[in-house]
Amino acid sequence: MVKPRIAIVGLGLIGGSLARRLVNAGCEVTAWNHNDRPYATAEADGIICKPTLAALAETKPNVLVLCNPLKAMPEILGALKPLIDTETTTLTDVGSVKGMVRDQVKAIGLDGCYVGAHPMAGNELSGWEASDPTLYDDALWAITVDEHTEYRRFRAVADMIVNRCGNRLIVLDDATHDRCAALISHMPHVIATAMINELVANPNRNIAAALAAGSWRDMTRVALTDPNRTRAMVEEDAANVETLLRNMANRLTLVANVLHDMADTGVRPTEGDVKQMDRFFAQGQPFRDYKAASRQPEYAEHCATVELSIPENDWQRTLLESARRGEHIVRFDGERTAIAQARSVV
Amino acid sequence: MVKPRIAIVGLGLIGGSLARRLVNAGCEVTAWNHNDRPYATAEADGIICKPTLAALAETKPNVLVLCNPLKAMPEILGALKPLIDTETTTLTDVGSVKGMVRDQVKAIGLDGCYVGAHPMAGNELSGWEASDPTLYDDALWAITVDEHTEYRRFRAVADMIVNRCGNRLIVLDDATHDRCAALISHMPHVIATAMINELVANPNRNIAAALAAGSWRDMTRVALTDPNRTRAMVEEDAANVETLLRNMANRLTLVANVLHDMADTGVRPTEGDVKQMDRFFAQGQPFRDYKAASRQPEYAEHCATVELSIPENDWQRTLLESARRGEHIVRFDGERTAIAQARSVV
Numbered sequence: 001m002v003k004p005r006i007a008i009v010g011l012g013l014i015g016g017s018l019a020r021r022l023v024n025a026g027c028e029v030t031a032w033n034h035n036d037r038p039y040a041t042a043e044a045d046g047i048i049c050k051p052t053l054a055a056l057a058e059t060k061p062n063v064l065v066l067c068n069p070l071k072a073m074p075e076i077l078g079a080l081k082p083l084i085d086t087e088t089t090t091l092t093d094v095g096s097v098k099g100m101v102r103d104q105v106k107a108i109g110l111d112g113c114y115v116g117a118h119p120m121a122g123n124e125l126s127g128w129e130a131s132d133p134t135l136y137d138d139a140l141w142a143i144t145v146d147e148h149t150e151y152r153r154f155r156a157v158a159d160m161i162v163n164r165c166g167n168r169l170i171v172l173d174d175a176t177h178d179r180c181a182a183l184i185s186h187m188p189h190v191i192a193t194a195m196i197n198e199l200v201a202n203p204n205r206n207i208a209a210a211l212a213a214g215s216w217r218d219m220t221r222v223a224l225t226d227p228n229r230t231r232a233m234v235e236e237d238a239a240n241v242e243t244l245l246r247n248m249a250n251r252l253t254l255v256a257n258v259l260h261d262m263a264d265t266g267v268r269p270t271e272g273d274v275k276q277m278d279r280f281f282a283q284g285q286p287f288r289d290y291k292a293a294s295r296q297p298e299y300a301e302h303c304a305t306v307e308l309s310i311p312e313n314d315w316q317r318t319l320l321e322s323a324r325r326g327e328h329i330v331r332f333d334g335e336r337t338a339i340a341q342a343r344s345v346v
Numbered sequence: 347m348v349k350p351r352i353a354i355v356g357l358g359l360i361g362g363s364l365a366r367r368l369v370n371a372g373c374e375v376t377a378w379n380h381n382d383r384p385y386a387t388a389e390a391d392g393i394i395c396k397p398t399l400a401a402l403a404e405t406k407p408n409v410l411v412l413c414n415p416l417k418a419m420p421e422i423l424g425a426l427k428p429l430i431d432t433e434t435t436t437l438t439d440v441g442s443v444k445g446m447v448r449d450q451v452k453a454i455g456l457d458g459c460y461v462g463a464h465p466m467a468g469n470e471l472s473g474w475e476a477s478d479p480t481l482y483d484d485a486l487w488a489i490t491v492d493e494h495t496e497y498r499r500f501r502a503v504a505d506m507i508v509n510r511c512g513n514r515l516i517v518l519d520d521a522t523h524d525r526c527a528a529l530i531s532h533m534p535h536v537i538a539t540a541m542i543n544e545l546v547a548n549p550n551r552n553i554a555a556a557l558a559a560g561s562w563r564d565m566t567r568v569a570l571t572d573p574n575r576t577r578a579m580v581e582e583d584a585a586n587v588e589t590l591l592r593n594m595a596n597r598l599t600l601v602a603n604v605l606h607d608m609a610d611t612g613v614r615p616t617e618g619d620v621k622q623m624d625r626f627f628a629q630g631q632p633f634r635d636y637k638a639a640s641r642q643p644e645y646a647e648h649c650a651t652v653e654l655s656i657p658e659n660d661w662q663r664t665l666l667e668s669a670r671r672g673e674h675i676v677r678f679d680g681e682r683t684a685i686a687q688a689r690s691v692v
Binding site: 122176181192205216238245247323325 | 466468486488523525536537538547550551560564566568574577587592593594599627628669
């Protein structure tokens, strides 16, 4: 069996961890980094490090994964354009926003061989020193496609994810990805940052910090990441994050209004107030139930298995609808059948 | 050396864990629970379980710790009133709001022997089955006092905390405690709940839940606790939580307004917008620095040690000012000297 050849651009936390996981999974992994500081230890881990992007492209990888910071993307795409054999190589990336990256890939004329990807893995650290192949344990990847994406390109990336990384995947369009990533990552980062700002602005900040236990620690952990990285992520997904922040501000204000009536001893909470609070504390129950179920031992084994037939035409829509139903692809059975686990919230 | 006699009312997560920790520390621990389900395993752990509050009070404990739910407080205080030997026994509690409990204690006429307490420990579980003495490892307690509190009552509770639990403490008035607890616990619980509500209301909820990684998991963990407990906690501290939710809504709206300009490709972000974002992402830096320092190995050993002389008059104010400076009492050196670690944010 021929080893898949995977090239990694950028040996930071995400790229370094992926490179090391793919080496462990028997791939031939080459890498280029904007400086050669990680090269000695990376080579010791079995990663073949290249001095230039040209040398990396020369290996004719099956998949080339861009793990560089988003702000370096246009420059790196421009440099790669004349170097890549687009027939052999499928280009992908791991950026946390997908619409913007596809626009950049299109602008440079590499969209014919491009499939977007976003592994849901990471922590508050960064850099090669923090890389760890177990960062990807049980990870789910979003693969993003558009109506022009070739099925074979999708499969090149999907096979790397399910067969080599041992991970799950869902297929999305860029807009759906970016809206959902804003909800579960970008907006929460802003909230965590606002929380530590609120503490620092408080004259009793030392007392508050002293009293802070698990809930505060967990809810502000992401505010401890490099604020420049957070800011870039938020600004790159500005429209989606804006909508969600306004929704959240409305939800908080609604609770504040009810609490205002309750705090004012002259005014009893109205029946409407009580109903608002009933609703507020009940609305998220399907998510609580989903989390309780998914914490059970061997949850994955208890998920219903779904066999998805992938049509020739509009296969993108079939896979997006499957993702909306909460199905995660875990492997492929031949060319046009995906096996998925049903993991829906509701 | 005489064993301190500690009585615990309520063998839930907090009371059960405290009882077990105090047994391990060589105290004589008696307990009463509203039902006797925990009694067999509690007795096996060395806790002497009593069938009635009268039997508990008969042991003339040095400290009686109310670990019952807040809503049961008036009834339990009423039942204890004729039973307690107030000369021997100092009454305390572990409730997450302090002003309301003191009001209830005053209403029943037990304030002469009362000192408030709030251990910053807990998790998303509840009940005796979840109790664990290590829940209190490295915990900090807030002790709340007012101008009438007798110093010997304070020391009875403080000695249990530093000598027996091996924990740190700060001394506050009720209002300062409740404002700070609202900041680091009650308000964050509302935010986490609003976040899961936002997800459940989203038509792409299954996709969002699939993409959810560490940041979402950590920031919504507290929303998975019993929503009735969260609701009670929030409503009991309504005025403080209201203020903080409005502050947070304003912070989020401010970022949303800047993102609106950035998302609208027709409008460049103004210089004012850029400065707003600079400020937003820089304001919390002192807290990031504090956390980075406190994660260092042997942080506690590197904290400056402060010797606090506790005056006869207005000792409450001296200790509150020490808490504001970020000093945590770790032991006492004789009757009127406290040894504290300086752990300030800024």
